[in-house]
Amino acid sequence: MSWVLAAYAVTAVALLGYMLHLRAARSAALRDLERGG
């Protein structure tokens, strides 16, 4: 059972982690845009 949970947990962490990374990078890009503009 723990192998199965590990597989699903890894998937959830990877997808959520990537979404959070995109959100953080978007905020940083918006800040850069405000500074540059």
Added chain:
Amino acid sequence: MTPQSFAVVVSVVAGVAWLLWLTSKFDSRIATARWPGALALALVPLWLALVVYYAPLEEAQGIFQKIFYVHIPAIIPMYTGFALCAVGGALYLRTRDERWDHLAVASAEVGVLFCTLMLVVGPIWAKPVWGHWWVWDLRLTSTLMLWFIYVAYLFLRTFAFGSDTARTFTAVYGIAGTAAIPFVYYAVKIAAGSTMHPSNPASESGGLPPEMGRTVAIGMVAFIWIFAWLVAKRLELASLQARALVASRIGSA
């Protein structure tokens, strides 16, 4: 073609068509990205419920076979991402429009994410079933090579950000990289019995019990729309970064 396969094919075609439509007039169409996101959010709980309550336990592997429902759905977004990277690269070479270059990078990055998931989840399944985390057979090794090809693509992009030469070179590289896809897909047939990896799930799914087939198909459709949504969000980021770069150049001039 079974109804499950039909649903998966329709989702792939619709997802790719939507991404191309979105990229062609990105600024006025990015608001539509909420729909793939909403669809994926609705499908994920359904898929998980089917995995837990609906799909039967497989006789030989028992509970470990449940990993099948998360390993297999990652395949289509991986291949779609790498194929779209080539399409974006080709359209960039033809039009020199930066938006197609953004599509190529976004697709490659999300494709690598799903390829990484396959390469991590696969060994978690293999260890209790095969007794090994990894075997250097043709399917696993060629998938690892595919992962390296597109990780190298992303490194190239990172180190040469904003350069037109880098865009042109990586567009050609992305197109050439797709040559590895058929090799990986048919690796099991090429290996002809010398591999421990099961044959291609697309051709195998017809032999699955209907409950398993429906569960994995819902998982595939959910992952396709997660992929489309992530590519759209990555496209938005690339567009913002490009605008920030232009603004900083104007500001410093």
